[in-house]
Each structure stands twice: as structure tokens, then as C-alpha cells.
Amino acid sequence: MLDTPQTQVPLLDMSRQADDPDGFAAALGQSFERFGFAMVSNHGVPDALVARAWAMTKAFFDLPEDEKRGYFLEGGGGARGYTPFKTEIAKGATHVDLKEFWHVGRELPAGHRFEQAMAPNVWPEHPEGFRQTFIELFAALDTAGSRLLSGIARHLGLAPDWFEHAVEDGNSVLRLLHYPPVPADAPEVRAGAHEDINLITLLLGAEEAGLELLEKDGRWLPVKPPEGAMVVNVGDMLQRLTNHVLPSTTHRVVNPAPERRGFSRYSMPYFLHPAPDFLIETLPGTISAANPNRYETPITAHDYLRERLVEIGLIKK
Structure with missing residues (x-):
């Protein structure tokens, strides 16, 4: 693949995984090694469910400000429920992000061993059907994420089911994002340059453009998935686990062109996390003389x- 200004993140067909798992894994791994990103079609998340989720997302963020703020949990670090506009800031940024969001986590039964580490969900009264819609979408994205992790495992020379134990009852989060219209002279970007925290992120396409990744040569490359496709990117946990063989690439959401600044932007990233007690320890197969271990001390996913979260301002020390 030539590294020219026309280079694009490749679009991969996930339906290939059933008949040619090694071929799909190789293509996915190559895209991640090159960009830290991939785009996938035929990912198995039903179109009708996605359409219902978009409608619910827009309906929720159209609610009165006071009603939305009633679901903000002070001191909760944004783990569940509503986080107001201009709360989160990218690590090292000088301006807060121009967004508000809602978090849905995994539903755990009472008495589950992770209930102290994973907060219970908060569900709004309106719009009707919100809870059921996003429980279904969370499950569908969880399944798609497991398939992608199986491909990653194959690419790394691991057993295809290597990640299954790691992500069982994982602390994954579905984020519903609303970037309101921005003034023409706004100095901020909608979401500052950052890397994701988790293993991988699955992002259902937004109607309004703006997602860009930082190329190795310092150029910003727009990421524009076709309708119905999903963007997938490596997070910092996977980068650490793989000793940077799979890079967590800096990305941002830029303000739109002046003629589009009066329009909102919505997106729904699914941050796939391991279980809180999973130990992030460098995979031996990613350590070599040319790539020595960058992380001698393991750390749990929870820690x-x-x-x-402290670094991005969602929780205090």
C-alpha cells in the first residue's frame, strides 16, 4: 500500500471471516499495524437496530437540559448515565470537548463479583424504549467485538479464543455522543486529539464528517466509512498488551466546514474493555531484540x- 495523500483506511468484509478466518485476520492485523484503524462491513449488527438506536439517541439529547442533567451522577466519573456538555477534555488539551454524552454499561446480576468495580446502569424515563434498545445494541456490539478480537488473536499467533476469558463480563461501555452545532469562530475542536483507553473501539458511522487519524508523518487523514460500515480502532490497553505492535493511533473530531456548523453530529462508539481484574501484561510473542518490552510491570485493567480517567478529567484523584 503506497503512503500517499490518497491512502485510505481499508474497508474489510467481516463475512470473509467465516470462510477464511486466517485471511481476514491477516488483513485486519495489517490495517491495524499500518493505521491503528480499520473499517468493516457486514459486521452483523442489524440495520434496523442501528436505526432505532439513532432515533433514541437524538430523542434523548433533544430533551430539556434540566431533564438530562437529572441523570448526571456527581462523582461517578461519567461511568454511567449523562455527562454534560464541555465536561471531558483530551489528555494534554487546552480546551474541553464540545460534546455531551450518555454511557451504557454491562448489565450485571445482583451479587456479581464485579459489582463494586462496574456501576449499575442508569435508565431515563424518556424516550420510551430506550433501555431495551441499548441493551440489544450493547449485546450486538459485544458479539461483533468478540469476532474482531478473535481475528486479532489469530494475527498475533494466539489461539482464536485467547481474548474470550479476558473480556468475559468486561467493563465495556457504549457511549451515545452528541456534538451540538458550533459557532463559526469556535476555537475548539469537537473532540481533541486523543487515544482511546480500551482494547478496541467499534464506532458506528456518524452522519456528519469530522473523524481524523494522525498519520506517522504528521498528516491528519479523514476516516470516512461508507454507509452501514463500522470503524474499528486499537486502544491503549491493546497497544500495551502487544508492546506497540498494534498501535493506538491519535485521532480527533474536527469542527465542520462553516456551512455545516449549524448541524449536530451524533455517534455511538462501543469501547470494548477487558474484565476489571484482567492483568495487562506484555505478550511474550511481541517482545524481541528489535522491540524490547516497554512495560516491565503489569497492571490490572481496572487500575x-x-x-x-483522572487524566481526562472525569474523576478526581
Whole structure:
């Protein structure tokens, strides 16, 4: 693949995985090694469910500000429920992000061993059907994420089911994002340059453009999935686990062109996390003389997540 300004993140067909799992894994791994990103079609998340989720997302963010703020949990670090506009800031950024969001987590039964580490979900009264829609979407994205992790495992020379134990009852989060219209002279970007914390992120396409990744040569490359496709990117936990063989690439959401600044932007990233007690320890197969171990000391996923949430301003030390 030539590294020219026309280079694009490749679109991969996930339906290939059933008949040619090694071929799909190789293509996915190559895209991740090159960009830290991939785009996938035929990912198995039903179109009708996605359409219902978009409608629910827009309906929720159209609610009165006071009603939305009633679901903000002070001191909760944004783990569940509503987080107001201009709360989160990218690590090292000088301006807060121009967004508000809602978090849905995994539903755990009472008495589950992770109930102290994973907060219970908060569900709004309106719009009707919100809870059921996003429980279904969370499950569908969880399944798609497991398939992608199986491909990653194959690419790394691991057993295809290597990640299954790691992500069983994982602390994954579905984020519903609303970027309101922005003034023409706004100095901020909608979401500052950052890397994701988790293993991989699955992003259902937004109607309004703006997602860009930082190329190795310092150029920003737009990421524009075709309708119905999903963007997938490597997070910091997977980068650490793979000793940077799979890079967690800096990305951002830029303000739109002046003629589009009066329009909102919505997106629904699914941050796939391991279980809180999973030990992030460098995979032996990723260590070599040319790529020595960058992380001699392992860390649990829970402790790593907490460190990062402090850095982005969602929780206090």
C-alpha cells in the first residue's frame, strides 16, 4: 500500500471471516499495524437496530437540559448515565470537548463479583424504549467485538479464543455522543486529539464528517466509512498488551466546514474493555531484540482505567 495523500483506511468484509478466518485476520492485523484503524462491513449488527438506536439517541439529547442533567451522577466519573456538555477534555488539551454524552454499561446480576468495580446502569424515563434498545445494541456490539478480537488473536499467533476469558463480563461501555452545532469562530475542536483507553473501539458511522487519524508523518487523514460500515480502532490497553505492535493511533473530531456548523453530529462508539481484574501484561510473542518490552510491570485493567480517567478529567484523584 503506497503512503500517499490518497491512502485510505481499508474497508474489510467481516463475512470473509467465516470462510477464511486466517485471511481476514491477516488483513485486519495489517490495517491495524499500518493505521491503528480499520473499517468493516457486514459486521452483523442489524440495520434496523442501528436505526432505532439513532432515533433514541437524538430523542434523548433533544430533551430539556434540566431533564438530562437529572441523570448526571456527581462523582461517578461519567461511568454511567449523562455527562454534560464541555465536561471531558483530551489528555494534554487546552480546551474541553464540545460534546455531551450518555454511557451504557454491562448489565450485571445482583451479587456479581464485579459489582463494586462496574456501576449499575442508569435508565431515563424518556424516550420510551430506550433501555431495551441499548441493551440489544450493547449485546450486538459485544458479539461483533468478540469476532474482531478473535481475528486479532489469530494475527498475533494466539489461539482464536485467547481474548474470550479476558473480556468475559468486561467493563465495556457504549457511549451515545452528541456534538451540538458550533459557532463559526469556535476555537475548539469537537473532540481533541486523543487515544482511546480500551482494547478496541467499534464506532458506528456518524452522519456528519469530522473523524481524523494522525498519520506517522504528521498528516491528519479523514476516516470516512461508507454507509452501514463500522470503524474499528486499537486502544491503549491493546497497544500495551502487544508492546506497540498494534498501535493506538491519535485521532480527533474536527469542527465542520462553516456551512455545516449549524448541524449536530451524533455517534455511538462501543469501547470494548477487558474484565476489571484482567492483568495487562506484555505478550511474550511481541517482545524481541528489535522491540524490547516497554512495560516491565503489569497492571490490572481496572487500575489502568482509573489512571486514565483522572487524566481526562472525569474523576478526581
